Every structure is written in C-alpha cells, then in structure tokens.
Amino acid sequence: MYDRFGKRSxxxxxxxxxxxxFSVPMIVVALWVxxxxxxxxxxKQLRSGKNQVPFLVYKFRxxxxxxxxxxxxxxxxxxxxxxxxxxxxxxxxxxxxxxxxFNVIKGDMSVVGPRPVVLKxxxxxxxxxxxxxxxxxxxxxxxxxxxxxxxxNDIIKARMDGEYVSDYGFTxxxxxxxxxxxxxxxxxxxxxxxxxxxxxxxxxxxxxxxSAQ
Numbered sequence: 609m610y611d612r613f614g615k616r617s618x619x620x621x622x623x624x625x626x627x628x629x630f631s632v633p634m635i636v637v638a639l640w641v642x643x644x645x646x647x648x649x650x651x652k653q654l655r656s657g658k659n660q661v662p663f664l665v666y667k668f669r670x671x672x673x674x675x676x677x678x679x680x681x682x683x684x685x686x687x688x689x690x691x692x693x694x695x696x697x698x699x700x701x702x703x704x705x706x707x708x709x710f711n712v713i714k715g716d717m718s719v720v721g722p723r724p725v726v727l728k729x730x731x732x733x734x735x736x737x738x739x740x741x742x743x744x745x746x747x748x749x750x751x752x753x754x755x756x757x758x759x760x761n762d763i764i765k766a767r768m769d770g771e772y773v774s775d776y777g778f779t780x781x782x783x784x785x786x787x788x789x790x791x792x793x794x795x796x797x798x799x800x801x802x803x804x805x806x807x808x809x810x811x812x813x814x815x816x817x818x819s820a821q
Contacts, residue, residue, distance in 0.1 A: 610777055611744075618781070623712040624718050627780060633771050634706055637668055637698065644694040647673040649708060654678070655724035656733055656746045663716040665724055666707035672694025680726045682758070706746045720781040721747025722769040732762040739770030751780070753785035 628633075638649045651669040655663045676683075677692035684690065691699065698704040711717040717724065724731055724746035736742050752760060752768035760768065772780060 614778060615781070616715075619712050619718050619776075622711045626706075627709050628710075630706055633703075637703055637706070638757075639671075640694045641668055641692075641698075645672060645692045651704075654726055655746065656729075656742070657716055657724060658743065660733060660742050662709070662727060663724075665716075666705060666710055668698055668704040669706045670698050678726060678728060680729055681770055683704060705748055712748065714744070718745040718747045720749055720784045721745050722750050723747065729762075729811060732766060735762055735766035736769055740773040741766065741769035744773060744776065747784075748782055748789040749791075751784055754784055754791045757791070765786060 628634055639650050647669055649669060651667045651671070652664050653667075655665040656665040670692060671690045674690060681687050695704070708717060721744055722736065722741045733742060739747045750769065751772040755762070755768055772784070
C-alpha cells in the first residue's frame, strides 16, 4: 500500500517543497558551475533504475569535460584532477544531487532508496539482486549513504540496500531522511577515486558492527 500510494505522494510533496526552498540556491549553483569551467551546467548519465531499467539521471556538473565517461568515480586513478573547483564543494555538500529532484517528479527516482548506480557497476548490481534492492526505485539518499557512503565497498553497500528493502516503509524512509541531515552537515563518507582503497569500512548488520582495514 505504501509503495503504491503513500511513497509516491510523499516523493512529490517533498520534491516540490525542496525545489521551492532550493530554487534560488540552485540558480546560484548553476551560474557558479557555468562560470567556473567550460562545459554544460548539468551532468546527465544513464543509471540503473527500478528493475535495472536504465534512465537518465541529472546532476550539477562537478568534473571537467575530459573526465572518463560512463564510469563510476571510484574507478578513477586521479579523480581530483578532474573535479572542478566548484565541484569539490558541491560534492562535499551533496549539492550536485539537487537536480535529481526533477528525476523524482518524473517518477524515475524516489527521495529515499538505493542509490542509482552506473550501468557498468555490475558487481554491485549483481550483489543487490538476491536482496531485492534492484526492485525498488533508486533514491537521492538511502540507508547506505547515511551509514558510510563512499567509504563502503560493494558488499557492504549491497547489504545496506538489502536492509532498506527488508524494512521498506514510511518509518524506514523517515529514519533515512533524519540521518541524511547529519550526514550532509558532517560531510562524512565523501571520498573520491582510489582514496577508497585505504578507507576503514564500517558494516552495520542488524545490531552488530564490524570493521575491516
């Protein structure tokens, strides 16, 4: 019932409300991106959606136009060399994600759900499949994002996304949104490219916590 009616209504209300609040900041960001480096204001990329149906995701462009195409940032050997000056701040504060509010209104995404991944990230998609995480709409924020974000490897991300699906409902969505505020303000879990290799990976598995070096 929540998936068919409540979640979509909540998505529309929150997306429209967020656009009303962030409309002026988004215009400022758009001008900043345009003036900061050559290239379009928006970055568009095919991502895996519900049931792995591809859709075009929208973000503010944070990298130079010569950055590798259709590849996840975690695979970049020198991600920092491609990220623009404005992009460094936008990515830290997650402001580059704001255009995805239009994806929510279109129905491609939800406000909360597993993050939409690049089509080439087959390992993560395959790990998600038996956990049911590919069967729901991707979200702007999600359980994995508020519990480690870029610091998590694919196995842990898939497990987190599976936990989200297992507890799917209004309460879980509100829980994710509440934690998102802290995650954004604390700018934790944001790392680029091969920095991830030296990260401490934290696993939240029910009530247990385990770490890997």
